[in-house]
Amino acid sequence: MKVHTLSLKNFRNIGEIQLSFNEGVNIIYGENAQGKTNILEALWLFTGMRSFRASKDAEQILFGQSNAKIKTEFVSRGIEQSAEITFSEKKTALLNEIKQSSVNNFAAEYHAVIFSPEHLSLVKGGPKERRQFCDNALCQIKPGFYEYLSKYKKNLVQRNALLKDYKYNTSIEMMLDIFEENLAQLGTKIILQRKRYLNALSEQVKHIYHGISSGKEEIELVYMGSFDAESEEKTKDAFLKALKNSRSEDVNSLTTSVGPHRDDIDIFINGISARKFGSQGQQRSAVLALKLGEANVLKDKTGEQPIALLDDVMSELDEQRQDYILHHIDGWQVFITCCDPHTILRLKEGKTFHIAGGKLSDTTEPKT
Ligand SMILES: Nc1ncnc2c1ncn2[C@@H]1O[C@H](COP(=O)(O)OP(=O)(O)OP(=O)(O)O)[C@@H](O)[C@H]1O
Ligand SMILES: [Mg+2]
Structure with a gap:
């Protein structure tokens, strides 16, 4: 599956943002605490699973606001689809404009794997x-x-x-x-x-x-x-x-x-x-391989390639390993967050988004 767009309103530190993605690699970069992980979190929530940050729904609403809305347009099983979640006192979910009893219903259509530094515990x-x-x-x-x-x-x-x-x-x-x-x-x-x-x-x-x-x-x-x-x-x-x-x-x-x-x-x-003995880079590489491997097994069963959400995966990896992630994860749509702007210089194809203070401050269109 591929995600085409993401719109966020009052989600975490993001007042309002609209992103339209590349079908290959998308890099979201910026300084610490600008909203990079928040964007990946939003992309993850459409799986219907809990946030990988294990927070309460209310924590996802921008401080001082009463509700938040996240919406995506994506293609799955060859069909253009949309999903929307509204967080207020109660959570409501729309799949293709139809109200759902639970966000869990999204799971049949929207597939993602997430790597975040917490997953190193694996x-x-x-x-x-x-x-x-x-x-x-x-x-x-x-x-x-x-x-x-x-x-x-x-x-x-x-x-x-x-x-x-x-x-x-x-x-x-x-x-x-x-x-x-x-x-x-x-x-x-x-x-x-x-x-x-x-x-x-x-x-x-x-x-x-x-x-x-x-x-x-x-x-x-x-x-x-x-x-x-x-x-x-x-x-x-x-x-x-x-x-x-x-x-x-x-x-x-x-x-x-x-x-x-x-x-x-x-x-x-x-x-x-x-x-016991793995270096930090080896442990990180192993978790990444486990996560991507899990998704490939899932793909064999469902026929749908999940999107890969890779939060802060680049740090502690040498250039060769980073290049593999940037250029060799064939057939996947990948979303990578990083702080280091040098990473984006090595991207041959794809799209980059610079995030500052919860706002999109620069976008680089796909290079061909
Ligand atoms: N409900 C909320 N309302 C307003 N701000 C929030 C809310 N939840 C989290 N934040 C803030 O959002 C900011 C950005 O968080 P995020 O985790 O996305 O940063 P990041 O860009 O991934 O940074 P890092 O590079 O350090 O991982 C943080 O400063 C955090 O305090
Ligand atoms: Mg982060």
């Missing part, structure tokens, strides 16, 4: 971030996955609650058996789906990372289970066995120490852990 942070990254993608592409996941979580809460009683009353063992059987059944589905997704993702990420690093580095993603399973078929038996084996330890900690809720995805660059 490589640097704990396993929870990586599990969520994987599960969020699966919720979008595998109907039923969300249900497995929520049922699994409920059974986990039940098992943990029972562990407390089991300490003093071993006669509830039968109930514990039931919850463990449920956990093994649901957990196996989750693990297998994650592994399959990781295989598809891995292929994309390897290719993209190879490009970003000009072929100098190789990335590898490895699913790290919290118990050993010889094969896919044997996963359920192995999980059940691991649950039984960890019972006495779990009774003491009152938690379940094995299962997909404890699994992780290890990221290796040239065979070394990116989390």
Whole structure:
């Protein structure tokens, strides 16, 4: 999909702005605190998902105003479409001029991936971030996955609650058996789906990372289970066995120490852990490859290429890596924010927008 225009009214520090974009690369540049990320945030909100800044709706309205409006015209599935969100006491959403019960309805038409510096936690942070990254993608592409996941979580809460009683009353063992059987059944589905997704993702990420690093580095993603399973078929038996084996330890900690809720995805660059030993540029490149790889897998399923919103991605990347982002993300519409005006000098094709104080102060038309 491609975004043609964006209009903002009273959104964050922006009083009023109208932007019309290039179908390739768009660079939004300016000094700190001028409104660059605010523009990307607006472009993200049409996905129907929460802001990556995790703020309340009211925080998005320009201070002193009572409402804000954001509107876009875009092409998706070959159709010219429009989407509009009004933030006031209540949020209202229009898709192609028709009122929607929720902004979530936009998700079927408008697709984007976002990289922001906070997402570096995907490589640097704990396993929870990586599990969520994987599960969020699966919720979008595998109907039923969300249900497995929520049922699994409920059974986990039940098992943990029972562990407390089991300490003093071993006669509830039968109930514990039931919850463990449920956990093994649901957990196996989750693990297998994650592994399959990781295989598809891995292929994309390897290719993209190879490009970003000009072929100098190789990335590898490895699913790290919290118990050993010889094969896919044997996963359920192995999980059940691991649950039984960890019972006495779990009774003491009152938690379940094995299962997909404890699994992780290890990221290796040239065979070394990116989390522990990766340089800042390598970690940034890895997150970017994961995000773009995720979008490519999604594209294979939906047929629509998401737009890429890259907030402050250039800092800490050397010129070769920056050039890859500027010139080699084929077929994507990309929106990049940066402070350094030198970046725009290297742009061969595309459009640049200079933002100062929430206003557009200069636009460079596409070079051909
Ligand atoms: N609701 C609001 N009303 C008015 N101003 C706001 C509102 N929300 C945020 N701002 C201000 O918008 C300004 C620009 O924010 P933004 O995050 O877009 O900056 P930026 O250009 O991306 O800067 P940086 O280069 O530092 O990332 C900030 O100074 C912020 O305080
Ligand atoms: Mg910013």
